[in-house]
Amino acid sequence: MAHDKRLLKQEDQIEKLKEAIPDWIKNLERPETPMLTPKFGPLEGIRVVSSGIVIAQPWTATKMAMFGAEVIHVERPGGDIHRRTAPNLVRGERTHGCDFANEAVCRLSLGLDFKKPRGIELLMALWKISDVWMESSAPGTLERSGITPELAMAVNPSLVILRVSTYGQYGQDAMLGRPGYDALGQAFGGLMSITGDSSGPPQRAKAYTADYLTALHGWAAVMMGLWEAKKTGRGQVIDNSQFEAVHVTQGFQMPWITGEGKKSAHTGNKAPGFQPYDTFMCKDGYVFIGALGPIIYSRVPKFLGLDPDKYSYENCSLDEAAVASEEGLEVDARLREYCINHTRWEVEEALNKAQIGCCRVMNAEDMLKDEHYALRESHVPVLDRQSGIPIRVGGITPKMSLTPGQVWRGAPAIGEDTTDIMSKLFGFSEKEIQEFYDAETIHRTEPFSEPVVEPL
Secondary structure (H helix, E strand, O other): OOOOOOOOOOHHHHHHHHHHOOHHHHOOOOOOOOOOOOOOOOOOOOEEEEOOOOOHHHHHHHHHHOOOOEEEEEEOOOOOHHHHOOOEEOOOOOOEEHHHHHHOOOOEEEEEOOOOOOHHHHHHHHHHOOOEEEEOOOOOHHHHOOOOHHHHHHHOOOOEEEEEEOOOOOOOHHHHOOOOOHHHHHHHHOOHHHOOOOOOOOOOOOOOHHHHHHHHHHHHHHHHHHHHHHHHOOOEEEEEEHHHHHHOOOOOHHHHHHHHOOOOOOOOOOOOOOOOEEEEEEOOEEEEEEOOOHHHHOHHHHHHOOOOOOOOHHHHOOOHHHHOOHHHHHHHHHHHHHHHOOOHHHHHHHHHHOOOEEEEOOOHHHHHHOHHHHHOOOEEEEEOOOOOOEEEEEOOOOOOOOOOOOOOOOOOOOOOOHHHHHHHHOOOOHHHHHHHHHOOOEEOOOOOOOOOOOOO
């Protein structure tokens, strides 16, 4: 079976490309896997090369690292640009981006400059001893440097290649070369058009939603690619676009426009067609209350002491007209009045006791102090090895009963594992490694292994 020519354009050149592979790479034996990371989790034995930047692709690799894959993140001189994205950790010896500190845990860092004469050789060596290569350059960028999927498959025919971009590797030519990042994925994928209050403009989701959705699609796709490689020995190219990762999560949008000729706009938190489904202000902040469907809604009038027949689902929550009716507006007003006279916790306890879905709108301080978060280890302590600051980062999800994941190390310093990778994975001598450093093909920053400031 041939590859999709839109994703592997010159499959017929793979055999010829094998002739250009240096002999030392051809003869390179795969070392034990993992070699430089702890042995744990269901992905133990998988080695991943990650050469992209920012969130979508690198966090794909991190998700695999959290479950035991040995992930080598290749960083250009100066490190991944996301290391400098605000807000920053500034209390340590070196400033470091908070997002990167959260998203780069469990990864190794190799400092490598592809533009140096032997830089591409070292990347080829990584392909040879790995199972997966992930990258996130704009389509055509790597190809202009001679780094192609065809070359990667010439080096390692079973390599699974994940290519992450905002608009994909093929489609309308004018789209492919554009700069791309999270907010553009949200905009083009449709999420932004339905986010925000109706009185204002469309809004982006403040978390990097397109990036994270892309990463979750990405590592699922990689696992499918690895399963196929296990069965057949054949690797393949995976095209993972941000806008499509967003687009497929837009629920009713496409059925509604194609089936009814209707489209939704940004309407804020309040659901226009049923209630209650919105944020409600309390004495000390907000809660979200959701009563989806007639069974749960029927508990709301009872909770508020309203006549269940007059304030029925059909009269108050069936559709937009019911929500906007005199009775529907009365339900909303009574519920808001109840909330504003109670604390978040009082409202949450009372409504959940009545089997009406309700939860505090949690901020970072709430999450840090919450017992449920703590019992589930939803965030865990690590040392950020670039800045030297002790922090907490997102924990392992999902939980597994037999082969659980681990957060075994904080984000690495730039290129901190370079020497170990060169010696233990490639077998270079100390003298040879120093020559690579002297030529500035590789680089390394000394990590902090102990906190330089006290935890907050």
